[in-house]
Amino acid sequence: MRANNLTLLTDLYELTMMQGYFKNPTNQTVIFDMFYRTNPCGGAFAITAGLEQMIEYIENLKFTDEDIEYLRSLNTFEEDFLEYLSNFRFTGDIYAIPEGTVVFPREPLVKVVAPIMEAQLVETAILNIINHQSLIATKAARVCYAAKGDAIMEFGLRRAQGPDAGIFGARAAIIGGCAGTSCVLTGKMFDVPILGTHAHSWIMSFPDEYTAFKTYAKLYPNACTLLVDTYDVLKSGVPNAIRVFEEMREEGIPLTRYGIRIDSGDLAYLSKEAYKMLAAAGFDDAVISASSDLDEYLIESLKAQDAKINSWGVGTRLITANDNPAFGGVYKLAAVKDADSTEFTPKIKLSENTEKVTNPGNKTVYRLYNKKTGKIRADLICLADEKLDADQNMVLFDPIDTWKKTKVLGGTYEVRELLVPVIREGKRVYESPSVMELREYCQKEQNTLWDESRRFVNPQKVYVDLSQKLWDLKKDLLEEISEKALD
Amino acid sequence: MRANNLTLLTDLYELTMMQGYFKNPTNQTVIFDMFYRTNPCGGAFAITAGLEQMIEYIENLKFTDEDIEYLRSLNTFEEDFLEYLSNFRFTGDIYAIPEGTVVFPREPLVKVVAPIMEAQLVETAILNIINHQSLIATKAARVCYAAKGDAIMEFGLRRAQGPDAGIFGARAAIIGGCAGTSCVLTGKMFDVPILGTHAHSWIMSFPDEYTAFKTYAKLYPNACTLLVDTYDVLKSGVPNAIRVFEEMREEGIPLTRYGIRIDSGDLAYLSKEAYKMLAAAGFDDAVISASSDLDEYLIESLKAQDAKINSWGVGTRLITANDNPAFGGVYKLAAVKDADSTEFTPKIKLSENTEKVTNPGNKTVYRLYNKKTGKIRADLICLADEKLDADQNMVLFDPIDTWKKTKVLGGTYEVRELLVPVIREGKRVYESPSVMELREYCQKEQNTLWDESRRFVNPQKVYVDLSQKLWDLKKDLLEEISEKALD
Incomplete structure (x- = not known):
């Protein structure tokens, strides 16, 4: 092949x-x-x-x-x-x-x-x-500049122009400043951090969102980022995530790397509301990660809107250098x-x-x-x-x-x-x-x-x-x- | 690697x-x-x-x-x-x-x-x-549709997003309708036509344009497309090409696949003028090939302007699907x-x-x-x-x-x-x-x-x-x- x-x-x-x-x-x-x-x-x-x-x-x-x-x-x-x-x-x-x-x-x-x-x-x-x-690498440098020190995760493999574009594109993205990539093969070939949690399909394959979150948290207590937008971010996703975090806290599990990911909707509004809810429950240090057709312009705009996002998953528009x-x-x-x-x-x-x-x-x-x-x-x-x-x-x-x-x-x-x-x-x-x-x-x-x-x-x-x-x-x-x- | x-x-x-x-x-x-x-x-x-x-x-x-x-x-x-x-x-x-x-x-x-x-x-x-x-494949289908039956050659390997994007992009471009590709490896892997003639560097490595053309024509009399825009298309390139074609005709070499390629400048104007000069010398069946950041929109526009182009080399904008x-x-x-x-x-x-x-x-x-x-x-x-x-x-x-x-x-x-x-x-x-x-x-x-x-x-x-x-x-x-x- x-x-x-x-x-x-x-x-x-x-x-x-x-x-x-x-x-x-x-x-x-x-x-x-x-x-x-x-x-x-x-x-x-x-x-x-x-x-x-x-x-x-x-x-x-x-x-x-x-x-x-x-x-x-x-x-x-x-x-x-x-x-x-x-x-x-x-x-x-x-x-x-x-x-x-x-x-x-x-x-x-x-x-x-x-x-x-x-x-x-x-x-x-x-x-x-x-x-x-x-x-x-150039596109990644721009995206990272927009994020002003927040971590950028390269997530574009599925939209890259073929396997090499994913593998070597992720390499270049990390050179340009990304903190890591979702591409396992790039991780293996170049000894760089690989990152990722779960997809909507994980949530959907369980009878309910809470059970999906809970199962995930038990498996990966040290890297527990929960995807909260499968049903409804503020009515379902964030409350269920907080419930799971609270249970972890009660069980004495140290909450080190934990948080939520929002993959759709109005990221500015949702992140601010989610932050309020997390903070009210004592989880103000939770990572709030966002993804959804992001690029340097959108990240700059979200930063200007004081979105409460401190970790960014950037896919299609970085791995293809979409605008150029x-x-x-x-x-x-x-x-x-x-x-x-x-x-x-x-x-x-x-x-x-x-x-x-x-x-x-x-x-x-x-x-x-x-x-x-x-x-x-x-x-x-x-x-x-x-x-x-x-x-x-x-x-x-x-x-x-x-x-x-x-x-x-x-x-x-x-x-x-x-x-x-x-x-x-x-x-x-x-x-x-x-x-x-x-x-x-x-x-x-x-x-x-x-x-x-x-x-x-x-x-x-x-x-x-x-x-x-x-x-x-x-x-x-x-x-x-x-x-x-x-x- | x-x-x-x-x-x-x-x-x-x-x-x-x-x-x-x-x-x-x-x-x-x-x-x-x-x-x-x-x-x-x-x-x-x-x-x-x-x-x-x-x-x-x-x-x-x-x-x-x-x-x-x-x-x-x-x-x-x-x-x-x-x-x-x-x-x-x-x-x-x-x-x-x-x-x-x-x-x-x-x-x-x-x-x-x-x-x-x-x-x-x-x-x-x-x-x-x-x-x-x-x-x-979709982009190629669009480009080929614009060309209304003229041959489209896929020339984008150097601008593709990594080796696979070139290799498999050329494969997909041919499925979509391209007549062939410049990528030799794609030709070998998928048994598809590969195409190409020479670069400006060929012309520049000879003491003058005529000698470069003449040398090329002797080597490849059956696929003799001469690149005419290294110095000046109408004052130098086309006259030198005609001189070489005339000498081939005099020597009794059958002019089967022959013509010129224009890689810069106003393709509508230059192709029409070049055609007049070629036709006047008895070479009205010469292929006039064009390349230079082409896509379906430019080809459609050139067709609407009655450009005398009947073969198109399409690179960057096809192999990257530039606008999408x-x-x-x-x-x-x-x-x-x-x-x-x-x-x-x-x-x-x-x-x-x-x-x-x-x-x-x-x-x-x-x-x-x-x-x-x-x-x-x-x-x-x-x-x-x-x-x-x-x-x-x-x-x-x-x-x-x-x-x-x-x-x-x-x-x-x-x-x-x-x-x-x-x-x-x-x-x-x-x-x-x-x-x-x-x-x-x-x-x-x-x-x-x-x-x-x-x-x-x-x-x-x-x-x-x-x-x-x-x-x-x-x-x-x-x-x-x-x-x-x-x-």
Whole structure:
């Protein structure tokens, strides 16, 4: 049923182009950048994720005999090329921005430096994996921001776009800030907290709601969250839950993790009323958990209404990034080095839209932090051989509206290079932190943003500028092409 | 990297509930219905898909030693229950509406009849698989309808929500009507056409566009679609393509499958101008293929503008069902049979919203076709023991607004039962057709709809009514609950 080997997880045109290069060997080494152009969900940032799965994909690239047999059956590929594929392995270098990092449009998140055939083959899977997980991590960061410190539980598996979307989406959601997931397989694969209690069907399979609650409480006294909306939240669910909690108290069972979950109706009203009833019975520390098509906007609204909810189960709209279900990352050729050359020749892809013109050359990304606040001052996309000296004054300028300039004084900022090597000559040179470590790192990353860049409406953009050297190179290449076109 | 065994692809609460039933054995057999409430994308229908993967999931259910070890580590499950899980297999019956069928809200797409613990375990994965593929098949049917017979190629792998979303999304897209996919792995797994030519990077890796085209044409003279928008579609791309086609013609190479692809810019204008240039050079039969964030609305608009496009590459917005990325299928308890009983007791789930009240009991779905036109007259959700006699007159009535009645004359319609058995006592009793057969079946299915139900704006709803017997049962149960609440 499931393909274990993802080597054929690629677009056919990658293979037809590969055969083209095989038959017309140039022995070029190329640089491809994976980057995105627009922040998801109208936000001012994204969170990278999926790197570990991307590295595993690269490490495991191998065409099986079955794969070769299938490709042969297409009558498109010649025997010498199939022979080449059967011995294929990835021999290039890959740099990437670590998972959980706050990133911005046009920054290379992944940089592939490899023989052109290899770099081409891996395009589709790299995009698939990084696009998906970065999307969900970003959405999760937004949802968690809305919840202002309350726990967010990822509950979306049943609505995810297939098994992987559930499994790896939950992984990404936890990196972005979720406290745990309902997906047991994600828990097993990535050693992350898994959460959940019972469904309406549990209640309905008993003669009455009280018996269902009571049975559950006896089984799981230490994690006793009762679903109160099967019949009527305030007339039946909450009173029955209180009755069960009271009986537990009388029996001397410590009420540690306990509470109710409301899965439908007016969550603001119901939670406030339920809280009053619970508090009147001496259960004001009960968790009041809510679920029901939640997202960052609804949670923000419920918070603004002083809803008495302190735990949130978020499903469909998080696991699909409902309002923006694709990340939009692209993979573009940035430079080519011929076999007989030692230098990369920068390449540029034109577009009618100035913002879509690619940044040429072998690049890296530096982040400038304000020394005092720890917040991001700006990012600078540079050529890879440029070094920044944090003791020097710098003038940053907007790469489109170049008259927009800012001076950054030497000594007031710290510099960090974002891209790190993850694959060298086809071998992994990077060990991923655990998912829970990535989650912690990602929290810190999000704290390097001002709240103004994290809000949902009209967030403040973070500056991503080009170094003077890169900007000059880009301008020269554009002039050159434009001159040619006039000939 | 990838989990081969999907047994833990479930929500934790399924397992906590299972342990609850294990510890409090009722030996109930239950019926769960999987159905959805709202058609995706504002349409009037959906297409079912994913059944084959669902059956495989059921057949392969087995907790490995590793799974048990993991569950033990959670300190939530007791040894006797873990022992039970280690011997677990699914022993129930499953009925389903075959893949590729046109379906409507509230119809059971899948009906699970099984011991309560088993029926509960499989909830999450059934929803995940059927929700995902039905969503994409439905979206694909819409996109193909807009294209009015032109070929739609599924190109979305790089933007899909993870590997499975790409692999099985492409499968579902083909069931819904796509001519093929770019995803090589889907081609291999399901024996479906795979398609693709080259990327901008191919063009950019050559000294000039003409050389890139020429090299490609030499390699693939029988499938020579040239991407013309790397530099300038009308000034460079199309003239260079025509030059290459002319040289092929001069060399006597038969131009069978050849043409251009436009991936950016104003597709209406560019395609018309490109067509004029191609036609003037004697290439009026060249395929003009377009891609660039297409969906059913854009294709419909381009068709209305008489764009000269006859082949469409659709990526992101199809593979994510961009405007409606979750299908919203649910899995609800419909009936319970106690160990000492031979009869199922119908169960109903209330909701403030009348349309959300579930349909109780052991049900089936009949479809009435107009004998003359072959179009769907109405669907009727019945109790499973009801038989319809197509020779008798029938009065159908709206299940919400019951005064809305229609009489259907005996002899004017044909009847088909939609649910078929797929699993009996845990064993597969259904062989899925091939994906290309499903695609053909799905075309026929879509032809049983009037165009008025297929259009995108305000489509005409298809009647889904309840039989008198089911309606009476539902009313009685509601009355009973309502009486009880007054006590």
